[in-house]
Amino acid sequence: xxxxxxxxxxxxxxxxxxxxxxxxxxxxxxxxxxxxxxxxxxxxxxxxxxxxxxxxxxxxxxxxxxxxxxxxxxxxxxxxxxxxxxxxxxxxxxxxxxxxxxxxxxxxx
Amino acid sequence: xxxxxxxxxxxxxxxxxxxxxxxxxxxxxxxxxxxxxxxxxxxxxxxxxxxxxxxxxxxxxxxxxxxxxxxxxxxxxxxxxxxxxxxxxxxxxxxxxxxxxxxxxxxxxxxxxxxx
Numbered sequence: 001x002x003x004x005x006x007x008x009x010x011x012x013x014x015x016x017x018x019x020x021x022x023x024x025x026x027x028x029x030x031x032x033x034x035x036x037x038x039x040x041x042x043x044x045x046x047x048x049x050x051x052x053x054x055x056x057x058x059x060x061x062x063x064x065x066x067x068x069x070x071x072x073x074x075x076x077x078x079x080x081x082x083x084x085x086x087x088x089x090x091x092x093x094x095x096x097x098x099x100x101x102x103x104x105x106x107x108x109x
Numbered sequence: 110x111x112x113x114x115x116x117x118x119x120x121x122x123x124x125x126x127x128x129x130x131x132x133x134x135x136x137x138x139x140x141x142x143x144x145x146x147x148x149x150x151x152x153x154x155x156x157x158x159x160x161x162x163x164x165x166x167x168x169x170x171x172x173x174x175x176x177x178x179x180x181x182x183x184x185x186x187x188x189x190x191x192x193x194x195x196x197x198x199x200x201x202x203x204x205x206x207x208x209x210x211x212x213x214x215x216x217x218x219x220x221x222x223x224x225x
Contacts, residue, residue, distance in 0.1 A: 004151065031211065033213075035214075035216075040218070042215075042216040042217055042219065043216045044216070045213045045214070045215075048213070087152070095212070096154075097152075097154070097214075098151075099152040100151055101149055101150055102149075
């Protein structure tokens with residue numbers, strides 16, 4: 001079956017770095033997405049990886065290894081506003097999105 | 110107004126009520142989606158409309174009935190729901206239903222539904 005695994009919850013300190021991991025099993029592969037969702041708000045797009053390697057976008061970076069079925073989202077210089085849920089989604093050969101349950105990130109001062 | 114707008118934001122209904130959720134997008138997208146989000150569970154895709162035609166229905170019970178009158182509006186009609194249907198219902202839109210490239214989803218803030 002198809003599956004996305006990511007930790008349920010993580011805690012980090014303001015100003016630090018945190019890495020949120022995601023492993024995926026999909027029928028075929030057409031990209032890996034990360035979305036951010038603040039409580040009570042819409043999920044918003046963060047990143048898309050389809051080739052191996054690191055994509056950097058300001059304080060946020062996303063990494064993909066297709067051979068390992070693995071991705072991570074790296075958040076640097078954490079701010080209190082980064083407290084949110086981070087959703088990982090893989091796209092299969094039919095271009096269907098398979099979603100993880102999300103990782104709730106708690107930032108402490 | 111830009112983005113994806115959902116109304117109402119909160120809805121409480123009894124099991125015998127009939128209500129509707131509304132979604133509106135002004136992004137010029139031609140695909141619209143309904144997702145169900147329950148606590149600590151992955152997003153569940155319910156329905157997909159592409160160019161106003163339903164292209165996907167993921168075995169959703171008939172008590173949920175979608176309607177897409179035009180490319181900017183999407184409704185979810187609710188009838189005789191069960192308490193386990195209580196969840197956040199998210200609407201999303203994209204520029205294409207399946208394609209190469211990112212085809213990023215733009216989500217609304219959701220309608221929080223409680224069924225008593």
